Amino acid sequence: MAKKLVLDFKVSENRRLNSEYVVLTVKTDEEIPSITAGQFAEIKVDGNADVFLRRPFSIQDVDYNNNSLKFLIQSVGKGTETLCNLSVGSTLNILFPLGNRGFSIAPKESRVLLIGGGCGIAPLMLLGKQLLAAGVKPEFLLGARDISALTQTEEYEAIGKTYYTTVDGSKGTKGFVIHHPVLWDESNQFDMIYTCGPDAMMKAVAKYAAKRNIECEASLENTMACGFGVCLCCVTESVKGHVCVCTEGPVFNIKDLKWQISE
């Protein structure tokens, strides 16, 4: 993995997707090191005395030619609200690329499904592009509460076939991602499933994959103070005991996690 950096970036675009989400594009003068999908950054939030720690975000996209990164940010508290309201030209101090284990790239000709919900769809965009570049055709299954919460659909559709579920049925299949028919066509199973999103969603996906012996990787987002392995706060229970999500992950093969998913 590339050396970790702490750099000042400038916001070059703040694209509002809906009342909750924005995509921030940030640029630096320095060269961006190679990023593996799933890796993340810790962003320092200035100008709000109530926000003490950095905030971790998956890297949604990287443009090596323009030295820029993209982050999908959902306003859920004081830190993210400040970030969502940043104007173009604002300076952001960013610690990256963090995480020693990103998503692995499935072999060519594999049928792969990228399942995301909420902010968890962010790293799947970069993963989709990296899979495509490696000759694997990704398919996406994105879930949300309703149509207004499904964002950047055109971007995902441009990378691969995209399926949707919404809790109210306003787009795609009604229900949660696990209810989508693409998962229940037993004649045409996936070889690999990648997932990132709410815990309950990832566990349902992991359970599905484990039952069918499908390789499955999940990206976790435990709360953390540092992001590089010194605070020891973001642990998850793994077959090796407590491990830090920030250094041993954030992407884990579900076989390495002690999730209670067997029936």
Place this chain on the structure above:
Amino acid sequence: MADLRIKIKNLEFKNPVMTASGTYGFGEEFEDYYNPGILGGIFVKGTTLEPRQGNKYPRMAETPSGMLNAVGLQNKGVDFILENTYPRIKKYDTNIFINVSGSKVEDYVIVTEKINEIKSIPGIELNISCPNVKEGGMAFGTSCPSAAAVVKAVRKVYDGMLIVKLSPNVTDITEIARVCEAEGADGISLINTLLGMAINAQKRKPILSTVTGGLSGPAVKPVALRMVWQVYNAVKIPIIGMGGIMNATDAIEFILAGATGVQVGTANFIDPMVCPKIIEGINNYLERHGFKSVTEIIGALEY
């Protein structure tokens, strides 16, 4: 360039800036940012006799100007650390202190005896102040007889520098400090975290798996400064001050209050470059105020 060197007993530190146990790993995690060898000292993660898995997740809560943690001394045990980790980090040109934690006096003694075998380790920091383990830890540091017992037992088997890290969760920090001095401590470091708690009102649940945890960050700085000043006026041995140091000015405040050296803790999480910045900032302060050596401002509070 001012003279940043300090001395505790016969041990020289190239500058007063050290890292607090549990906030700096073993230094390796910072190699991408700077050479840990520029520091005055590194106090590595709390080490116990047996490996410990630590507490369940969640272990962290952000609080106003600070954070709570409830890590619970997760570590690989003294044997692993001395055989595997220490050999990798001894190359750093700085003083590496092992933070020794335990739940029984005998455990502290056995861990210390093992460290005593390795003469290149200049000292230990006896942690009698961890608020996050059920047995021991803070219990030793909150009563004079138990603090005396553990310091005495460890002193008997340890030839190196013995720093005792005190808990702020006491009525009178000076009496604990005096007892540690009387039992042979070479220095006192303070403060460990303040016992605190965070609640999620929406879920009507505590945020930490352990309900309570240790508060650190700028929120504790006034308490820490007061305690360093009190202990400075109560004992003759040197003090390493800590608690919410985020920049050089904070560090200088601790030195003025009586600390010979300082430890930077939580700030390492937010800015991995904070320690080099503090070293530079202390030098700038000394030059600006016409001091030749940092030792001139130790306890130099005017009142």
